[in-house]
Each structure stands twice: as C-alpha cells, then as structure tokens.
Amino acid sequence: MIIWLASYPKSGNTLLRSMFSAxxxxxxGTFDFDLLKNIKNFPDFGVFKNLGLDTANENEVVKKYIYVQEQINKRDRNSIRLIKTHxxxxxxxxYPFTNLNNTLGAxxxxxxxxxxxxxxxNHGEISLEESLKRITQVGxxxxPKDPNNKSVIHVGSWASNYNSWKEFKKFNKYFLIKYEDLISNPEEVFIDVMKFIYKISxxxxxINKEKLKNVLKTTTFDYLKNLEKQKVFPEAIKSVDGKNITFFKYGKKNTxxxxxxxxxxxLLETFECEMKELNYL
Known part of the structure; x- marks a missing residue:
C-alpha cells in the first residue's frame, strides 16, 4: 500500500525523502544520492510509458492514475511503498488522484x-514576480516537452495543494510536518513520523538508534551540499544553457x-488564512 510523501514544490520533500531512504x-543509515531511487515519484513518466499508456495524452494519463497505483500495489499488497508527489x-x-483502496496514508x-x-x-532561475505568480495561481x-520533468503534475497553488491533502485527516491517515520543525528538531520529527507509519501499518x-544517528548526521544541509559538490544530484534541474543548477544552495540563509x-x-493577502492556521503569522 502507498504512503504518500506529498508537498508543494520547494517545501522540504527532498530532505524528508533523504532521511527515509537512508x-x-x-x-x-548513511545517506547517498543513489538511495533516493527507492522512493519513486508520481506521476512518473517512465512508469506510465512502461505500462503501455499514451504519455502524450494528458487526459489518458490522468484517467489511468488509479490503474497505475493498482499495478504498483499489485506486486505485494502487504508491503509499504513511500511515494513522492507534488x-x-x-x-x-x-478522475481522482488516488483512493483509499490504494492509499495507506499521507x-x-x-x-x-x-x-x-x-x-x-533561486532554483528555477526565475524572477520573484514569476515565482509569486506560480505559487498563488492554480497551475x-x-x-513531455520539459527536459527536467516529462510528467504533467497538477500542483495547484501553495494553499490549494496544502488544503487538499487534509482530506485524509477524516480517516486518521494524515500526518503534517512543518519544514521549519524538520530543520530545527529533525530527530523528534523523524521519530514522530515513523510512529505514524508504524501506527497506520x-x-x-x-527504532534503530545507531542507524538514526547516522541518518541525522548525513542529511544535514552542509553534508548534502558537500555531497553535491562530489556527485551529481540526480534531481537537479538544468538551466537554459544545459548546466545543472545547484540544488543545495542556500539552506538556512533563506529566511x-x-x-x-x-x-x-x-503573499499575506492571498495566504493569510493558511499562514495563521500554521502559525506562520
């Protein structure tokens, strides 16, 4: 069964996946970029293509979301699969994105x-005005023409994305993590989210304390930044000139x-309700 690791883009999904994969x-418990391949993305262009689906037809892809998830779960109905999505x-x-028959939790x-x-x-090399437009509008x-991500992903706006996933709260299958808490107290947050996974499963x-110790040590921003200097980060997007844009770039400097x-x-005008709910205001 699938446990979704969901987020709006640039919200800390990579950090949490790094911790889980390690x-x-x-x-x-020592992290390496290669471990990220164990937590797949959804929708994934390659998976849909391998199943013989028409990836050039967006409506056909959306129509087959549930079918593809059924194929993923079909391999072993009793196993847990962490899958990332934006x-x-x-x-x-x-057509629904998922259902309770395929989802264990979010x-x-x-x-x-x-x-x-x-x-x-910063990471998309776009202006703040363009970034504002993207996160405040449903988009x-x-x-298929995007060299960085061939799958069409219906992300919505920052607020609509956040609000939509609260649907799983009705079924006690929802766990919320604030990126800021993950940064300030990674051990406590990680243990809490692992408890959630054990509970719904x-x-x-x-918990393996020695393994967790290594996870925390090798998933700090400085460690990941140095690792990216030594190895290519597989999810780095490319700039207009074809070069990889540094992913682990600013860290805590982004206040x-x-x-x-x-x-x-x-931002305050558009997201005031959600920001107050999350104690960002």
Whole structure:
C-alpha cells in the first residue's frame, strides 16, 4: 500500500525523502544520492510509458492514475511503498488522484510560502514576480516537452495543494510536518513520523538508534551540499544553457524576511488564512 510523501514544490520533500531512504534502504543509515531511487515519484513518466499508456495524452494519463497505483500495489499488497508527489489531492477532469483502496496514508510537508517563493525563484532561475505568480495561481508543472520533468503534475497553488491533502485527516491517515520543525528538531520529527507509519501499518514501533544517528548526521544541509559538490544530484534541474543548477544552495540563509514589500503583502493577502492556521503569522 502507498504512503504518500506529498508537498508543494520547494517545501522540504527532498530532505524528508533523504532521511527515509537512508534509514530504510541503507545498512547503517548513511545517506547517498543513489538511495533516493527507492522512493519513486508520481506521476512518473517512465512508469506510465512502461505500462503501455499514451504519455502524450494528458487526459489518458490522468484517467489511468488509479490503474497505475493498482499495478504498483499489485506486486505485494502487504508491503509499504513511500511515494513522492507534488500533486494536489484533487479530481482532474473527473478522475481522482488516488483512493483509499490504494492509499495507506499521507505525510504532508509544508513550508512558509515566503521561503517557498525564494527557493522557487533561486532554483528555477526565475524572477520573484514569476515565482509569486506560480505559487498563488492554480497551475501545473512538467510535461513531455520539459527536459527536467516529462510528467504533467497538477500542483495547484501553495494553499490549494496544502488544503487538499487534509482530506485524509477524516480517516486518521494524515500526518503534517512543518519544514521549519524538520530543520530545527529533525530527530523528534523523524521519530514522530515513523510512529505514524508504524501506527497506520498496524506494526509495533521500534527504532534503530545507531542507524538514526547516522541518518541525522548525513542529511544535514552542509553534508548534502558537500555531497553535491562530489556527485551529481540526480534531481537537479538544468538551466537554459544545459548546466545543472545547484540544488543545495542556500539552506538556512533563506529566511523569507528579505522579500520586497509588495510581494510580501501579496503573499499575506492571498495566504493569510493558511499562514495563521500554521502559525506562520
């Protein structure tokens, strides 16, 4: 069964996946970029193509979301599969993104939109104005012509993405992580989210302390930044000249406090309700 690692882009999904992949898929908890391949993306262009689906037809892809998830779960119905997504949990053209038959639970990572907008601009090499437009409007990313992501992803806006995944709260299958808490207290947050996974999978909670120690040591921003200098980060996007854009670039320097006043005002005006709910205001 699938446990979704869901988030709006640039919200900390990579950090959480790094921690999970190091803890679950390494012998000693030491992280390496190669481990990320154990946690797939959805929708994934390659998976849909391998199943013989018409990936050039967006409506056909959306129509087959549930079918593809059934094929993923079909391999072993009793196993847990962590899958990353930036999709909002909305019906698209009348077709659902997922259902309870294929989903065991959802872990949602949220980040202050004032930090998201800066990270989006820096890593996508776009202006703050363009970044503002993207996170405040319901939109999509990717597509067959996108060299960085061939899958069309219906991300929505920052707020609609966040609000949509709260649907799983009705079924006690929802766990919210604030990126800021993950940074300030990674051990406590990681243990809490592991407890959630054990709970919804009806298994007894246990933690390998030595392994967790190595996870925490090798998933800090400085460690990941140095690792990217030594190895190519497989999910780095390319600039217009074809070069990889550094992914682990700013870290804690991105405080979200240096935004132009008009952009900050627009964010507060658009996301005031959600930001207050999350204690960002």
């Amino acid at each position: 803890y679950l898929f390494s012998k000693d 999709s909002a949990l909305n019906d698209i053209n009348g 872990i949602y990572i949220v980040r202050d939109p004032r930090k998201v907008i800066l990270s989006y601009a 999509i990313i990717g597509g 009806n298994t007894k909670f246990k 979200g406090k240096d935004l132009p006043k008009y952009i900050n005002s627009r």
